[in-house]
Amino acid sequence: MKLLLSLQMVVAIVATTGSATDDWPRFRGPSGTGVAEDSAQLPSHWSPTSNISWKSPLPGPGASSPIIIGKKVFVTCYSGYGLKTKDPGDIENLIRHLVCFDLETGQQLWQRTVKAVLPEDPYDKSGVSSHGYASHTPVSDGKAVYCFFGKSGVHAFDLDGNPLWSTDVGSGSDPPRWGSSSSPVLHQSTVIVTASAESQSIIGLDKVTGRKLWQTKSKALDGMWGTPTLVEISPSRSDLVMMVAGELWGINPEDGQFRWRTKATDSKQAYTSVIAQDKRVFAFSGSGGGGVAIDIGEKDPSTVDVAWRTNVFATYASPVQVNGRIYIVSRGILSVVDATTGERLERLRIKGARQIGNERFGSLDYASPVVVGQRLFWLNASGQMYVFELGKVTKQIAVNELTDEREIFWGSPAVSQGRMVVRSSAFLYCITQTQKKQ
Secondary structure, three states: OHHHHHHHHHHHHHHHHOOHHHOEOOOOOHHHOOEEOOOOOOOOOOEOOEOEEEEEEOOOOOOOOOEEEOOEEEEEEEEOOOOOOOOOOOHHHOEEEEEEEEOOOOOEEEEEEEEOOOOOOOOOOHHHHHHOOOOOOOEEOOOEEEEEOHHHOEEEEEOOOOEEEEEOOOOOOOOOOOOOOOOOEEEOOEEEEEEHHHHOEEEEEEOOOOOEEEEEEOHHHOOEOOOOEEEEEEOOEEEEEEEEOOEEEEEOOOOOOEEEEEEOOOOOOEOOOOEEEOOEEEEEOOOOOOEEEEEEOOOOOOOEEEEEEEOOOOOOOOOEEEOOEEEEEEOOEEEEEEOOOOOEEEEEEOOOOOOOOOOOOOOOOOOOOEEEOOEEEEEOOOOEEEEEEOOOOOEEEEEEEOOOOOOOOOOOOEEEOOEEEEEOOOEEEEEOOOOOOO
């Protein structure tokens, strides 16, 4: 009888919260791959009046992406300053927000605010006015949510919004004063933050207390805005892999020490995040940089072999890999690269993009593509979602609109439990297979 009751309780919990494997707990989902493990029933077509189950207002804009834990959606925003290029307002009023919504209904469950630590990078700088002050996607271990707000520090909350701890990771700026955007990642009991602008550091924090466990400093972090990826080399070893200007690094996530470093591309900036397939790592940088694939040695931690190089480049959107093919979206072009050889297999021009306007705020396409089953979804800054059918030949099958209003879309989609959640400068949207009208 007790066993039966226990099984019923487990079923009830799973039905209520969703399983951990369905979660989208960090930037680009599980392991940072941009590949959804479920949600094959997600529709390929929608509009402002169909297949959008809910639309909820946000307290402000942001370039961060939403995350999904069980039946809760978390997203960061900012307000009070930097909303208009010509009239940014008083920087003393800048605040950040962490907002929690119900995944099924869109109801806002709670909101927490963090006042800015000043001096902050001004909004009149081109880099900051392109993405604002909430550009780091939070990360969760299913028990807490960890937010990085640049100079305003790292903040942990439980899933009900109760503050757990806050930690300062620096108040510096990169040379152009463009702010930072690298999202935190979790390794076992450590929250790893790339405070590239704030302290030219990668920092490991105890996830329970916020205590600093280790800090690795390097001036080479200037010009780095991507998010690191954890690559499992063996059951007892994972490498924190990241691209900086000109190099790829492999770092021990337990103590911050370098295991290896190798030449990447010639680009002077590193905007995108690396991806991995087993022990092979793929990195793509900006124009003039191209891409590179490396193989990490298992026995000798300092051994790294270059598998191939290509002149296919990425700008801001990180690549995604599935079925031995890498998909890169950059400047209106979708390139398909063979993951084994580096050969470019396809080059598709993305047509029909709706322009936002001349204001630099939000004019760049930051969102990274996600793959659901045999479909690739890519969101541009105007809120148009392009859908491609994957196979031997890549075929565009839809261009969907979320809104007729002039909203800006920077964040990458989150996919979980048959739903896709997308944020704009003003709203959070949930796409599902339904014909319910708004």
